[in-house]
Amino acid sequence: MPSTYNISNKPSSEEEYEVQQRLKHNRAVRSKHKTSYERPFMDYQTNKLKENIPFTYSPNGRAxxxxxxxxxIDLRTLEQLEHLSKLVIKIRVEFQQDDITSYVSGSGLIVNGRYIITAAHVFNPLTEEDNVLVPYKRIIFTSLSYASDRLFNTDNENVLEAEILIRGIGGIGLQPSEICSEDDDIAILGICRFEQVKHTLVSENKEEFCAPRLSEKDELEPNSQLFLLSYCSTMRRNKDVKFYEECPGYSSYTRENVNSAMHPDHRTVSIGKYVKNEDMYIVHDCPSLRGASGGAIFDTTGRFVGVHTGVRDGDVHYNISGEKRLLPYAMNRALAVYSNRVKRHLEDTIPAWK
Structure with missing residues (x-):
């Protein structure tokens, strides 16, 4: 699930009443981005939330x-994850509504140097009153291991621009004003001015690197270990915790516990298992939070398995008070790169994928 926030471009000297009205409007806008939802998981041995592991970097830049x-986790798998981590990025999608800039956060994977694979729903338009759709204005990203909101609000050489090459699967793809379905939840971005900015992303010898990927679903054993590399965002509101009210171990789902376990704004790895296959998707239990959408799932040999998309729509329901709640045993999902439909789509856009 992408993470959504709003900032105003007007000076801070506005009258308090107008500020309050904007805050109300911001809250309404924030709730109207069609997205998926994410699932942290309990560790029943410790009776605590499973914890993501942040990447750190040595003085020579080694992850x-x-x-x-x-x-x-064996040493070879650990080395694979450390090697792949620098290809995982944080994405920010900006929307402009009068003087208010709203933004959505997601994650992605750099492949073949100049392309980014991520989730299509991160770029869904905002929906205003009267069902007016507001398409995104700009896409920026960074490959820094720690990427706070403050970073994106400054003029930093490590914040780069990207553009959508195709969003959705098949044909000409989805338009900016269209909302993607679950079966279309993949997007391929191109890095703008790649030749000028590539030195900030990957070294020359990695410029054409394309992560090895799973080619057949039978190669994935039941209960085999999986790793989600992504950037989670901060859970800012206590009311967001209520979404997990029906989940086992709910008493552990405090805002403080969730943020402590998920390491917001850091590039992290969350560890889980392959649960089952669902058509184009794999089901997994790697913990995630807002901002992880578009993150990359890898197996123990470092093969790219899928694009993380969060829980499926059918696992979210409304309680008797009309509030959204996650079903108790909902699982996370990822769009499988070995699916023939996804595979053809990637091959048509990324030359090195063939």
Whole structure:
């Protein structure tokens, strides 16, 4: 699920009444981005939320993961994840409504140097009153391991621009004002002015690197370990915790516990398992939070398995008070790159994918 926020471009000297009206409008806008939802998971051995692991970097720029011994990750897998981590980016999609800039956060994976694979729903238009659709205005991203909102609000050479090459699967793709379906939830971006900015992304010897990927679903064993590389966003409102009210272990789902476990704004790895296959999707239990949509799922050999999209729409329902709640045993999903439909789509757009 992408993370959505709003900032005003008018000076801070506006009258308090107008400010309050804007805040009300902002809250309404924030709730009207058609998106998916995310699922943190409990660790029933510790009776705590499962924790994502943030990547740290040595003085020479080498990615490092520090893990507990009970996580059972072998050295080769650890090295693969550290190598792949620098290709995972944080995306910010900006929308302009009069003097208000709203934005949605997601994650993505750089492939073949100049392309980004991510989730299509991150770019869904905002819906205003009277069902007026507001398409995105700009897409920016960074490959820094820590990427706060403040970074994107400054003039920083590590914040780069991207453009959508195709969004959705098949034909000419979805237009900016169209809302994607679950079966269309993949987008391919191009990095703007790539030749001028590539030095800030990957070294020359990685320029054409394309992560190895799973080619057949039978290659994925039931209960095999999976890893989600992404950037989660901060859970800012206590009311967002209520979404998980029906989930087992709900008493652990405080805002403080969730933010502590998910390491917001950091590039992290969350560890889970492959649960089952659903047509174009795989079902997994790698913990996630807003902002993780578009993140990359890898297996223990470093093969790219799928594009994380969050829980499916059918796992969200309304309670008797009309509030959205997640069903108790909902799982996260990822659009599988071995699906023939997805595979053809990627091959048509990214030359090195064939």
């Amino acid at each position: 490092e993961l520090t893990i507990d011994s009970d996580m059972h």
